[in-house]
Amino acid sequence: MELVHCIYCSASSNPNLGLADLNSLLAKARATNAKLGVTGILLFHRGSFFQVLEGERDVIEGLYKSISSDNRHTRITKILQESIPHRNFEDWTMGYPHATQQEIENIPGMNDVFKNGRTYIDVCETKARLLLGAFMEGRWHAKLGAIGCV
């Protein structure tokens, strides 16, 4: 079995996407991911999604295909996909970190990613790794736990 992670970003099709929409998306995603053995995190900020998917390669490639054809978002851009020795988010069938703009901008090198007024993040691989690193460090794990992501 080859374990991989896939990271992409996209823009929400609905500029007024609310918490209820996100919660319903997450509830379905978590149920499916639990069955598929998929873990990861989904970040939604200022109209942009940033998602890390990890799991078995064929499963991740199939899931990414479904996600890519979902009309709830556009400009879906795969940033990277590569083999990983172990999962970084094994506790989360899809964690949803409530990171504030300030918290993200405080990550060294990330200050320009979610600039005021930008509704779509075009994150390069280096920045994706910085974001990933900050999440892996556990900066938001307490918050993830607090909202009970399983």
Ligand SMILES: Cc1cc2nc3c(=O)[nH]c(=O)nc-3n(C[C@H](O)[C@H](O)[C@H](O)COP(=O)(O)O)c2cc1C
């Ligand atoms: C930003 C975003 C992230 C998503 N993440 C997941 C996910 O992690 N797991 C999942 O099963 N579906 C996720 N979905 C939903 C899928 O796009 C799709 O609706 C679901 O896999 C069902 O696909 P199907 O109708 O082709 O079976 C996500 C959708 C969006 C818009």
